[in-house]
Amino acid sequence: MRTLLVILTVAVIGLGAYSINLHSDKESLQRTVHAQYTEKLTDASEKLSYLQRAVSQSLLFKDEQAIHSELDSIWRLSSEVRSSISNIPIGQELSNEWLGYLGKLGEEARKTAKTGDYEAWREKMPQISTNLQSLSDEWTTATVDYYKQDGNMDVWLRQVDNKNPNTSFDNVKNTLKDYGEKDFPLTLSESDWQKKIELKALQDSVITEKEALEKVKYLFPLIKDATFTVTKSSDTAPYPFYHIQFHQGIRLGYVDLTEKGGHLLSYLVERPVGEAKLSQEQITKKAEEHLQRLGMKDVAFVESRENHLAWHVTFARVNPSDKALIYADGVQLKIAKDTGELLGANAMEYIQEETIKPQTAKPIDWKTFFDEDVQVEEVKNIYTDNGQFEQRLCYEVIAVRNGKTQETFRVVIDAENHNVLKVEYLT
């Protein structure tokens, strides 16, 4: 009996010690995480005030160099505050509002530095400076509690609890939403782009569920005997479409077709893929045959990539007037390596169909444009987005830099104003 009591006492003491140790480990971990969050919060709050000052200071100067220095600071600080805010747990909605607002401010500064349109900046920024000040004050009020605790995570967790109807961040959230819409309204290009991705341009008549199924069977004859499950997109979807899931033997997949006109959005099938039997050339031919079936006859080959089950082959629409490739109107196919079967088609961009404005291409002397050890290997005319939702005629240059090793770059240059829009390192 006595021995049992001793064993029991030792066990209880051991368990207690283990539990204390576990608790202290957890507490130490919580304190570390809490310290990191507090550091990010402090960083965000301080830099927010610097950002407000930089916006205000940018209105002081007429001198180009002085204003540029402030614009640089605004771009850098907005990016740093974004980074800090995205690393603290303040809830998805508030985080989105903050990142959106700061991102637009930084982008505005970058754009102004590039275009030199200081008048527009001076017109817009006094109000934004005032708004930033008020946001900064509200943020300070909302976060004051975080500094009162003794490394306790509970305050954080209460604030971000989804079930908590009121949090100290509500004011900041609402103000941000309000300022975001007023300070940075959608530009014409942004609004056009929004309409484009929401397929507002589709004017075809609505097709029925039965017609949608007929279309699927025509486009993809291999699955014509499959078992189909058709659902319509939710009422709140930006564009209505049919979501058609199918199952046929070893094949399982889906097709999405727009309700207006039954245009193919995407198709994807999963099935076991056997040993590769087709050559690269045969795969490209198969891809072209599939395109014909899908009715995409105005496209040209862009690139292909092999992986262990399939090839991904990309095509882009050819602009009829100058034969330049419109990359924004791309279509991607996934071809099985064993039989060349179409495993996937993505025509989301293709059906958005860009409107191309006429543009002129001014020639570039590559010898003066690139460094001496750079060799231009290929030049192609393409249309691509300039980052401001405009399709620009560009030179797509494959250039090789002959340094210690050969390095290949894809450089996209606006053909009219010769701005470099994109540089990609190719391996």
Place this chain on the structure above:
Amino acid sequence: MRLLSILFCLMLAVSIVSIPHNDAVAFSDQQITRGAYGDDVIELQSRLQYLGFYTSKIDGKFGYNTYWALRNFQEKYGLPVDGIAGTKTKKALAGHSDYDEKWVKAQLKAGNQFTYYGGKPLDQQVKKNNTGGGGGATASGNNSGSSNKSGTDTQIPPKYTERELQLLANAVYGEARGEPYEGQVAVAAVILNRLESPEFPNTISGIIFQPLAFTAVADGQIWLEPNQRAKEAVIDAMNGWDPSENALYYFNPKTATSKWIWSRPQIKQIGEHIFCS
């Protein structure tokens, strides 16, 4: 005399067998060019490196580095310069180089850093992988150094990195491994859609590790080893597929507690997830 003849025949047979198999038969009969991947490309890169034309990693991916090396070889050996490894080119290449397939593949499998230059003992061209990962200096002091442990063995669009592919596969597997394939591609697409949106961090890792953004990060399931299916789903999303139809969020209606997520405009449901904008 008969014995001599037999001996002679035996010697001849042995000498024929011992001739290195360095003809075009070594390659498969497929014509390969940019975009290709696999054993033929490993052999092509090895042979080009053997002759000093190819100085990058031997990784089995026919990218621009392989393309220029092949063109330089074609130019030097009087072949049509097209960057395509067809029958003639492969025959010429096999005739002028040696390829120790077993050795090259053993190095790739072990994740060793190695090169395959001709005229240099192979044991001096390898740096054994002791850490289970690639990186670091190369054995030969050249700028190249192959190792298939430094990333995955897949080809993705150049705007993404292999590390991003790995991270996305972890996220997809942790978040949606029980979902249909379409649902897994959709989860990867949501993360990529966030990358394009100004309201989210501007890196894939920033998006995935944004506090409270993904359940798999909070409960540690993101650290489970993703399977090939999750990786395939990410590759499809990186190549443009988006079964979510431009969604920025998804949630499981059975487990979601946030009122806010229910207020988002819904697009469609795939498996257990509702996708919304």
